[in-house]
Amino acid sequence: MIRTSLLAAIIALPASAQIKGDEQVLNCSALVQSDMVDSSIKVICGISSEQMVEMMRLAISKRPEDYSELLAKLEALTPREAQLKAESLRSFFHILQQDEVPPEHLRDRLVEIARRHISLKEELAAIEVADPNIQVRLDRVQQALDADPPQHDVASRELAEAEALRQRKFNSANALLKEQAREMARLMCYKANIEASLMDRLDSARLFEEAANLTPQEYSNQKWSDLRSAADMLFDQGLVTGDKVSLERALAILTDMTKSVPRVQAPLLWARTQSKLGDTLQLLGSLERGRRRLDEARTAYHHALEELTRDRVPLEWAQVQSNLGTVLHDLGELEEGTDRFNEAVAAFRLSLEEQVRDNDPLLWAWTHAMLGDALSSLGESQSGLHQMEAAITGYRIALEKDTCDPSRVRWNAYHGLGNALLTVGSQDSGSNRIAEAVASFRLALEERARDRDPLGWARAQASLASALHVLGQREDDTGRLKEAVAAYRLALEERTRDRVPLEWAWTQDGLAGVLHALGEREDDTGRLEEAVAAYRLALEERTRDRVPLDWARTQDGLAGVLHALGEREDDTGRLKEAVAAYRLALEERTRDRVPLDWAITSTSLAQVETTLFQRTSDQEWIVQAKKHAADARAVFVKNNSARYLEWSKEIVDQTDFLSKE
Structure with a gap:
């Protein structure tokens, strides 16, 4: 200079x-x-x-x-x-x-x-300057200063011309450097796409980020596109492997983008960034099972809908409405009351108003399935089943020839179909729908290789195990139940405690349920002891503070196994442990919060209390049992819960009879 x-x-x-x-x-x-x-x-x-x-x-x-x-x-x-x-x-x-x-x-x-x-x-x-043209002017400056007297005006003019020439050449060189940087960024993007095709998402994300950093600010759209690609790769890594570190990095990129992308000049880009931010927060929230991320996801989706309006981009609007419905449903599972479930139902129904089955059968089917889940959560079982039947139809349409080619889409369709069939099949006494669900989950496993998507593979294994469990309970043979145990244990090889602690706990809970069912059919208590151990492991991650209703569900399951063990032992210790576990479950499964779950747990508690009365002749046990059974039956009658009416009547009749002796 x-x-x-x-x-x-x-x-x-x-x-x-x-x-x-x-x-x-x-x-x-x-x-x-x-x-x-x-x-x-x-x-x-x-x-x-x-x-x-x-x-x-x-x-x-x-x-x-x-x-x-x-x-x-x-x-x-x-x-x-x-x-x-x-x-x-x-x-x-x-x-x-x-x-x-x-x-x-x-x-x-x-x-x-x-x-x-x-x-x-x-x-x-x-x-010393490399440019000869600038050197000529510097020589003239030197000559002007060497003159006697010094020619300061000439020196100043020559120096100004030298500076102007240097600035022009600097600008030209800078423009060339920027173009070269842009070309390097494009080459890096090509490499990133190659890594993505090889399923190396982390390296692909790194290259996309480097490309964005290289891209000159003048090409802001390209810079944002590269950053979004990096975030997409990191999101996919988190989706497939449960890698929360990758999701946190994606979250940081998207958060920065929402601040740097000008909403006024680029409203749709800003809104799509908000939508992807919502997706990332929702996935993190589902892995953490906490409401903070889910609340943030709901806010992000609402921001996205401010620009992705129904009039402007109806299909994108419908997609965001569906995603919003999913977050609301997830929040509803963590809250008391039904407000969030009602909001979820409204969001799914709004989304379906713009969806055309033939245009996107998978989205149409998925939205129907999620609507069915939300309705089921509200206790509107008939309406929920109707929507699940619609979802089954939609998934089958999605799987028709030439409509569902990519492996990931087929996996989603098969897995969604299996879940819908399992939900519908669980509502009746037959086994056909459950058998269809098993077949659908097996097809999903064919679409999801373990080495390429270990968590997706594990999810399908766990879903298959759930369906085998339900099917096995309806068959005399224990073969299906043993298959379910094997499938759960395979799932646990990838759903590790360190990687996805809450999914690991969910799988431990499912495994414990199958072991309990097997133990009831065997003379040996080994399976029941394994079930107790699995439930206790699940409770180490399914804590009351973290996921209170899931914690209560596992307490309920643990109590059931302890009851089964207590009936085989002379001592009443296990039975009293079962009573304690049921009472803990009822502290979260309250009548106002989840009336049907409360009634189920209360009826089960009444059964243990009845057994304790028969063992000890302590009148206090039968008094408590009679009250719990009667209160629970009132809830079943009020909600017209046909599945539980006969069972609850047996317990009420038994407690009435014993209390009169």
């Missing part, structure tokens, strides 16, 4: 107050003793204050004879070897007249001018 500070300092000197500040450096008494100081400066230092005033008078006079007299005085004082000749010194007096300098500071001020002039010449001589 060419420096102009010294030349500017000569042309426009600082005020006298600054001279006083520099006195330690510029004071003549110090300078004259230095061998490094030019002889012309020593000459100036030898001029008295009175002589300086007189020379200043001659310098500012416009009379030719005064000019000649000043020049003669300076020539007489200036040694032949001095760098600064008389004409140069005389010109410095003209510079001095630009400021009002006190007489006592004239000499030191003149010394400053002379020293800066010499320093500027030395600095210019030391400058």
Whole structure:
């Protein structure tokens, strides 16, 4: 870079107050003793204050004879070897007249001018530039300063032209560098896409981020596109492997994008970023089973819908409505009451108003399935089943030839179909729908390779195990139940506690349920003890603070196994443990919060209390059992829960009979 500070300092000197500040450096008494100081400066230092005033008078006079007299005085004082000749010194007096300098500071001020002039010449001589055109102008600057007197206006003009030329060439080089950076970024994107095709999502995300960092700011759309691709890769990594670190990184990228993408200039891009942010938060929330992320996801989806309006982009609007419904349903499972479930139902129904089955059968089917889940959660079983039947039809349409090619889409369709069939089949006593669900889950496993998507594979294994469990309970043979145990254990090989703690706990809970069912059919208590151990493991992650209703469900399951063990033992210790576990479950499964679950647990508690009465003859047990059974039956009757009416009547009749003995 060419420096102009010294030349500017000569042309426009600082005020006298600054001279006083520099006195330690510029004071003549110090300078004259230095061998490094030019002889012309020593000459100036030898001029008295009175002589300086007189020379200043001659310098500012416009009379030719005064000019000649000043020049003669300076020539007489200036040694032949001095760098600064008389004409140069005389010109410095003209510079001095630009400021009002006190007489006592004239000499030191003149010394400053002379020293800066010499320093500027030395600095210019030391400058090396590669550009010959700029060097030509610097040479002209040097010549102008070497002139006697110095041609400061010429030097300033040449230096300004050199600076302008340098700026033009810098701009040109900078533009070339930016274009090269952009080309490098594009090449990096191609490499990122190759890594993505090889399923190396993390490396692909890294390359997309590097491409975005390389892309010049002028190409902001491309930069945002690369960042979004990086976030997509990280999201997929989290979806497939449960890697929360990747999801957190995706979240950071998307959060930054929502701040940098201008909503006014790019409303749809901003809204789509908000939508993807919602997807990421929803997935994190489902892995953590906490409501903070889900609340943030709901907010992000609402932001997205402000721009992705129904009139502007109806299909995108419908997709976001479906995603919003999913988050609301997830929140409903963590809250008391049914408000969120009702909101979820409304969101799914709004989404379906814009969906056309033939355009996107999978989305149509998925939305129907989720609507069915939400309705089932509300206790509207008949309406829920109707929607699940619609979902089954939609999934089957999605799986028709030429409508569902990609493996991931087929996996989703088969898995969704299996879940819908399992939900519907669980509502009746037959086994056909459950058998169809098993077949559908097996087909899903064919679409999801373990090495490429271990968590997706594990999810299908766990779903298969759930269906085998239900089917096995309806068959006399234990083969299906043993298959279910094997499938759960396979799922646990990938659903590890470190990787996905809550899914691991869910799978442990499912395994415990199958082991309980097997143990009931075997004389040995080994399976039942394994079930107790699995339930207790699940409770280590399914804590009451973290997921209160899931915790209550596992307490309920644990109580059931303890009851089964207690009936085979002479001691009442296990039975009392079962009572304690049921009572813990009821602290979260309250009548107001989840009336049917409360009634089921209360009826089960009544059964254990009845057994304890029969073992101990303690009237308190049968009093409690009678009350719990009667209260629970009232809820079943009120909700017309046909599945439980006969069971609850048996328990009520039994407690009535025993209490009268």
